[in-house]
Amino acid sequence: MNAWTRKDLLGLDELSPAEIRHILETARAFKGVGERSLKKVPALRGKTLINFFVEPSTRTLTSFELAALRLSADVVNLSVGASSLQKGETLKDTALNLQALRADIIVLRHSSAGAARFLADRLESSIINAGDGAHEHPTQGLLDVFTILEKREKIEGLHVAIVGDILFSRVARSNIYALVKLGAKVTLVGPTTLVPKVFEKLGVRVAHKLDDVLETADVINLLRIQHERQRKEYFPGLGEYVSLFGLTKARAARLKPDCLIMHPGPINRGVEIDSDVADGLHSVILEQVTNGLAVRMAVLYLCAGGAGLPS
Amino acid sequence: MSILHITNGRIIDPANKRDEIADLWIADGVIVEKSAIRNPQSAIETIDASGLVVAPGLIDSHVHFREPGQAYKETIASGSRAAAAGGFTSVVCMPNTSPVADNAGTITLIREKARASACVNVFTTGAITKGLAGEELAPYGAMIGAGIVAITDDGHCVQNHGVMRRAVEYARMFDLTVLDHCQDYSLVGGGIMHEGEWSLRLGLPGWPRAGEEMIVARNILLAELCDSPIHCQHISSGGSVRLLREARARGVKISGEVCPHHIALTDDSLQTFDSNYKMNPPLRTYRDIDAIIQGLADGTLDILCSDHAPHAFYEKEVELDQAPFGITGLESEFALFCDILLHKKKALTLNRIIEMFTVNPAKLLSLDRGTLSVGAPGDVTLVDPDLEWTFDKQKSESLSRNTPFHGARLKGRAVRTIVAGETVWAV
Structure with a gap:
């Protein structure tokens, strides 16, 4: 039986541990491609990929675009400003038009949870979820796990703390699903308003004191914290947030010597993470970005049924 | 006089705490006693409700x-x-x-x-x-x-x-x-x-x-x-x-x-x-x-x-x-x-x-309905409480199809709808 039979990647909740491991192994093969001077393989030559971003993004878009180019696919980027969604066309109709243009792969970023699933159920094209509302951001979850695995032999038994605005975070959800499936012990840390206790039903622990997890964490993943429109009723302000949940120098000094510090970016220096800590020895933040390319190459390759895995 | 005679059904009329096998008569859209039917020349429409509930x-x-x-x-x-x-x-x-x-x-x-x-x-x-x-x-x-x-x-x-x-x-x-x-x-x-x-x-x-x-x-x-x-x-x-x-x-x-x-x-x-x-x-x-x-x-x-x-x-x-x-x-x-x-x-x-x-x-x-009392409007629903059927939204009379119950296998169904003595729908 094939290790990968899906046309879409919608989320990590629905994947088996074996499927997650298969993507990670494929990504390992592709990472080598990025280290060469000639950073390109013909795996998706002749395939057309459309980055359909209905919600603004720069780093994820760039990463998917580069990943597709390195696989020799033809790439078109369609962002919301240029799309007809603003003229009243529905998501479905716009996507059907992309399919009519014979897009083999549509990478979708959208503010509505379930948007990728919605298209995947209705289109022949492969749909890759590049973030759907607060639901999932599967390639981010995969690249985080990939980065941990590069530094540790296995995920099983590791204590991973995810800190911040968990309630509204698709990055947190995809991390939770992957890490729990692979056997990590996950603790979610943040204010009670953003980390409700019901999250325990997902097989994780919930904590509201960052200081309690510092000494046992093997990995600490800090989410970008925002204090904009809809968050004002969730916590009083960034100052109090930093004092309770910011990874300050003093807190970083209490981490295990080999603890990994991760962040999906873009980072707020001095808010969720101290500026020096972000640049320090524990930090693997930029390696995450590099690994994101390899993971996205693997995902595109697998979902589009590409051939010619690099040796 | 237009007359409807529903025979042999199990009449369930909660307003009158009634539950019995009996006939029901509707004349000119109103529920009546049998004795009120005085014109034998009128065409009488008869519905056999044996095995059904008359509600x-x-x-x-x-x-x-x-x-x-x-x-x-x-x-x-x-x-x-x-x-x-x-x-x-x-x-x-x-x-x-x-x-x-x-x-x-x-x-x-x-x-x-x-x-x-x-x-x-x-x-x-x-x-x-x-x-x-x-x-x-x-x-x-x-x-x-x-x-x-x-x-x-x-x-x-x-x-x-x-x-x-x-x-x-x-x-x-x-x-x-x-x-x-x-x-x-x-x-x-x-x-x-x-x-x-x-x-x-x-x-x-x-x-x-x-x-x-x-x-x-x-x-x-x-x-x-x-x-x-x-x-x-x-x-x-x-x-x-x-x-x-x-x-x-x-x-x-x-x-x-x-x-x-x-x-x-x-x-x-x-x-x-x-x-x-x-x-x-x-x-x-x-x-x-x-x-x-x-x-x-x-x-x-x-x-x-x-x-x-x-x-x-x-x-x-x-x-x-x-x-x-x-x-x-x-x-x-x-x-x-x-x-x-x-x-x-x-x-x-x-x-x-x-x-x-x-x-x-x-x-x-405060509707003058919901009962089979004599003098009430002749609105009646015949029910087969044990009928097994499958709901098919494509057969719906509604202009819309937004239901999660398409294909549901269900037991019990209304089989005839009578408004003021006239059948407006039947299975």
């Missing part, structure tokens, strides 16, 4: 027909055909049309349209507040003159308790029934599904039980303050049932109703992001289902209805958070309630299910 015509006290304004979703004519196909001889329409039914003119328009095009009795409600905006009272006196049977801001909820208090007090002057859609906006916010494990998993904004319970509690307090009844629409939360039970035990004039989807489905249905599982209030958990069924069994909740809410396919065929709330229900509800309450859970007898579809809504809304 008063069923009443659905909570439907949305979309005229005026959104006839592409449902017209009064199509909605009334769907009602007939579900066994309903009477429906009560909610006022959130476009324009809103918050004035005598719009009510008159709806009533005239119904008179001209509906195959069942169509009753109308008016808004509590102008434009459903929750601020100024609509003209109840004028709307009663035009024929409303209740007021409600259904789909919306008056948030200002002072405004609601005055609405209830003012309505009391006319003995006008007040219905309320219970939703606290500050607690619900942009919530689109039950707040719990599944809303967290799916990353969808939660609609907590407390968002309903807060307004149920408010209505209990206002019903006491004003010494006037309030009826809470489409109860979804087990906590609301507890609040209603406690208040009713103290004699507070408060009541509640139940829709089939709230006892048939749970919040995990949304894991496929299918908008046919998106309704307001939302699907909740097995705990809530058990509490609601318990509330029906002990009489805390005493009315069954559909909240029939048709939407065009293309309107539901969008991202989940952008899809409108609501599902159709008229053609599946009676069967669903029979299937769940009578057969699967054995929580209610058929007599009580019929009671909650006939005499109870008739009492709440």
Whole structure:
């Protein structure tokens, strides 16, 4: 039986541990491609990929675009400003038009949870979820796990703390699903308003004191914290947030010597993470970005049924 | 004289506590004694109801027909055909049309349209507040003159308790029934599904039980303050049932109703992001289902209805958070309630299910229907409580197809709908 039979990647909740491991192994093969001077393989030559971003993004878009180019696919980027969604066309109709243009792969970023699933159920094209509302951001979850695995032999038994605005975070959800499936012990840390206790039903622990997890964490993943429109009723302000949940120098000094510090970016220096800590020895933040390319190459390759895995 | 003779059926007429095998006679649209049939030359239409239940015509006290304004979703004519196909001889329409039914003119328009095009009795409600905006009272006196049977801001909820208090007090002057859609906006916010494990998993904004319970509690307090009844629409939360039970035990004039989807489905249905599982209030958990069924069994909740809410396919065929709330229900509800309450859970007898579809809504809304008493309108529904069938939305009489029950195998069905002595639908 094939290790990968899906046309879409919608989320990590629905994947088996074996499927997650298969993507990670494929990504390992592709990472080598990025280290060469000639950073390109013909795996998706002749395939057309459309980055359909209905919600603004720069780093994820760039990463998917580069990943597709390195696989020799033809790439078109369609962002919301240029799309007809603003003229009243529905998501479905716009996507059907992309399919009519014979897009083999549509990478979708959208503010509505379930948007990728919605298209995947209705289109022949492969749909890759590049973030759907607060639901999932599967390639981010995969690249985080990939980065941990590069530094540790296995995920099983590791204590991973995810800190911040968990309630509204698709990055947190995809991390939770992957890490729990692979056997990590996950603790979610943040204010009670953003980390409700019901999250325990997902097989994780919930904590509201960052200081309690510092000494046992093997990995600490800090989410970008925002204090904009809809968050004002969730916590009083960034100052109090930093004092309770910011990874300050003093807190970083209490981490295990080999603890990994991760962040999906873009980072707020001095808010969720101290500026020096972000640049320090524990930090693997930029390696995450590099690994994101390899993971996205693997995902595109697998979902589009590409051939010619690099040796 | 036109005469209908229904023979050998099991007559269940909860209004008269009647349950017996007998014949029923309808002459010129009115239920009569056999002795009243004096003209043997008249053509007598006979329906053999052997093995069937002869019930008063069923009443659905909570439907949305979309005229005026959104006839592409449902017209009064199509909605009334769907009602007939579900066994309903009477429906009560909610006022959130476009324009809103918050004035005598719009009510008159709806009533005239119904008179001209509906195959069942169509009753109308008016808004509590102008434009459903929750601020100024609509003209109840004028709307009663035009024929409303209740007021409600259904789909919306008056948030200002002072405004609601005055609405209830003012309505009391006319003995006008007040219905309320219970939703606290500050607690619900942009919530689109039950707040719990599944809303967290799916990353969808939660609609907590407390968002309903807060307004149920408010209505209990206002019903006491004003010494006037309030009826809470489409109860979804087990906590609301507890609040209603406690208040009713103290004699507070408060009541509640139940829709089939709230006892048939749970919040995990949304894991496929299918908008046919998106309704307001939302699907909740097995705990809530058990509490609601318990509330029906002990009489805390005493009315069954559909909240029939048709939407065009293309309107539901969008991202989940952008899809409108609501599902159709008229053609599946009676069967669903029979299937769940009578057969699967054995929580209610058929007599009580019929009671909650006939005499109870008739009492709440002061309708001269819901009974087979001599002199009552000849509205009758024939029921086969053991008929097994499959609901096929493609055969629906509604203009819309937004139902999660397509393909459901159900036990129990209304098989003939008779309005004023005329069969308007039969299986």
